[in-house]
Amino acid sequence: GLDLLWKLLVFDSSKRMSVQEALRHPYLASYYVESTDDSQVERFHSFDFEDLGENDLKELMFRCVCLKTYLSEICHFHPEEMEKRAKQMADMPKEEKLPPGWVKRESRSIRGKFYYSHAKRGVSTWVKPTQ
Structure with missing residues (x-):
């Protein structure tokens, strides 16, 4: 579980684990059923705090x-x-x-x-x- 948490809490979004990667992680894999419509999920890009250093x-x-x-x-x-x-x-x-x-x-x-x-x-x- 800690391995998954560390990979999800990476500050740099380009290095952060994706949702799909997280769902396939051994910690969550038993709860996830892969479907064919995963590619239709829109990526969320906007946060209020993005302008902060x-x-x-x-x-x-x-x-x-x-x-x-x-x-x-x-x-x-x-x-x-x-x-x-x-x-x-x-x-x-x-x-x-x-x-x-x-x-x-x-x-x-x-x-x-x-x-x-x-x-x-x-x-x-x-x-x-x-x-």
Whole structure:
């Protein structure tokens, strides 16, 4: 299984194992029935993060893992935080439009004051973003 995983997680897509190769790998071969229509599958080429450099992508992945770990620990020890976040999202005015990726959150240190964060860029600001 680890051999398959390493071959699928290669950063360079030209060196990465194809779907067909993965399905024929000994780890998955017993689950795969080869059909004649495999050639009709379209190749997927577009990802939102393709324009990022390798270091930016590594930083983004690191931030996502840290944020997920941080939030899951907070919610584990303080279940009320999950309810609070859900309420904040429900209370957000529907007419307020934010650019893609931006989220409005209430400050934990200044009650009633909101800030805006963009997880992908790793940016937070008190000023409402316009783009």
